[in-house]
Amino acid sequence: MTFLPGLTLNERYYTEIVGPLMKEYDPSLCYSASLIGYGSDVLGYDNATSMDHNWGPRMQIFVGKADVGRIESIKAYLCAHLPGEFMGFSTHFSEKGPDGTQKMQVHPSGEVNHLIDVFEIDGFFTEFLHKDASQLTHLDWLCIPEQRLVELTSGRVFHDGLGRLNEMRSALRYYPREVKLVKLAAYWECVSNEEAFVGRAVEFGDLVGLKLLAARMVNTMLKICFVLRETYVPYSKWFSRAFDELQLPEIKALAEALLSENEAPKIETLVSELYMAVLALQNASAGVPRVERVITNYYNRPYKVIGAGKIVSALRAAITDEQLKAIDLTLVGLDTKLDSSDFTNGDVLGRLLRD
Template identity: 30%
Template sequence: MTAFVPGLDLARMLYDDVRPVLEERGLAHTAALIGPGSDVLGLDDVTSTDHDWGPRLQVLLSPADHAAHAADLHEELRHRLPPAVGGWTTRAAAAGDDGTRGQDAAATGPVEHRVRILTLETLLRELLGPVDPRRAMSATDWLVVPQQRLLELTAGAVFHDDLGLTAVRTRLAFYPPDVWLYQQAAAWSAIGQDEHLAPRAGMAGDDLGSRIVTARVCRTAAQLALLQERRYAPYDKWLGTALARTGSTGALREAVSAALAAGEWRARQERLGDALVELVRRHNALGVTAHVQERTVQFHGRPFAVVDGAQVARLLAGAVTDPEVRALAARPLVGGIDVLSPSTDLAADRGRTDALRRLY
């Protein structure tokens, strides 16, 4: 079996073979590996190699050069690229019924490669839909783009950049300060709405319901912890991994794991309370609002331990100064689209971006 090589390393090797062809044509270009894929996040492994993986690259040209050279360049690369780099074939199989592509190491002749030749504008539209980060962005622009897509654009690697992709990535590196506060406020608001429901369900004999709500609070807690670190949250498959790669979250991860593993609602709410108190400690360390007490309290006299997430949300909303974001914070704190909904289809559908603006 071929030894595994991370996709970002394969992309770098592939660019070494693509670059001379571009230089011979005198083409200003950008070369990168960004967008969807575990390889872009540096999270690929042997399991990742079964589809939509392998030596691949995006080459960006100016609109004029793309019109003049893209088709010929694609064909030239078919004849000049090696059949493998890093021990992995550069030959892609035909797309399957689900649109994914495997590898075809047995093929011969010109290489059916994975070098995409496009423009910066096309790439940005694929990733962000109608949001153009090269222009002034409103708070709504930031909120209608899921964090996973912002991560896809700002993760990965740029190997050469004549056309300004690095500047776009720098601009999108993280939320503007007031949008950051708003996103945290929305997450705390969601916690405030849910934190008492898991023990209430457990007291009523609905252990399954208690577990389901606990899991929802823990998901929100994970997203919030990454926000506190000024990091975009990936979609749920990689949420725990992203948290584990953030060294300051050890105590939170331990408490969340204990809450999810607890077999009885009283123990579950105790461990969930530990997780939420740790989130409060982390919040206080940011110094963005007045100090919040770092302990649980009873919910309206009931034996349910909560930290009153709604209170933290109000403090964060009150710290916002940007007029547009203040107007958003004066309404129900629904948060960005991936805080509002875990739907993968909604996050992936760029065609709904303009419709989603009406939420804000």
């Protein structure tokens, strides 16, 4: 098998195979079809390595509430009528393994164990979000793990007969402005809490501690860039690749220089330059308050800081929702702050915040 990007493969799979079969099943059935959710193929980041599990001819079909009773019938029809392979790729998959994954297998004969999931559209989104997508409050947005929003808004819609799938994805494209301001404030609060530690590590000649702190600042600064570009932060495997798509070459160059630098004073200087570059981007962004860009010493100590507290204050002052204005910033964006796939790929923190 020669690798073909999953989005390309599955758009053709829908157009040439699945779409015609759905028409044969019931020409009057109103449904939508897409490839969204989990997977590197959904993000367009797949390669030949990705083909070893949960990859191949696959997609989701969505029906409305009136057709919930036909879901099993649709699945069975596809099992009975799908070809065993498409463009050289098996449409037949193994049963789920202990880790929950499935793999393409040679189709022996008979029914195809396909990887086409069929859902009622509202139930699918509600299960992902734990709330009706049309009724999200500002606080609800903050309880949704960002990776889930990545998955719902990435990928491709092949057919939207329901006329709702594109609309629902568009509504989730990015946070409302006030939630965006809170996310920015929470990241700058992280900077405020630790920005003086960089200079302190320089003073003590603690290169390991300094590099760890600097790397953490890089991580936070890049996440601020995601917010400013109104792009959800994916989990760690795809973080850097997704950042490249923001097309911020100056900031990327500073991050690369900082992470490769081994001279303590130069690291501190580069951290300051990164602060200034990101704040310049923020000041140039619509709907975000401008803040003076200046590097100063931390009190009377010779530690270079940007005074992130003043940035946090300006962002908070621009928020009109009283609940958001008063929110504890340490609780905002915990999934992306903690940088652990234990939290970014599940709903552990979402459950805690909702409770």
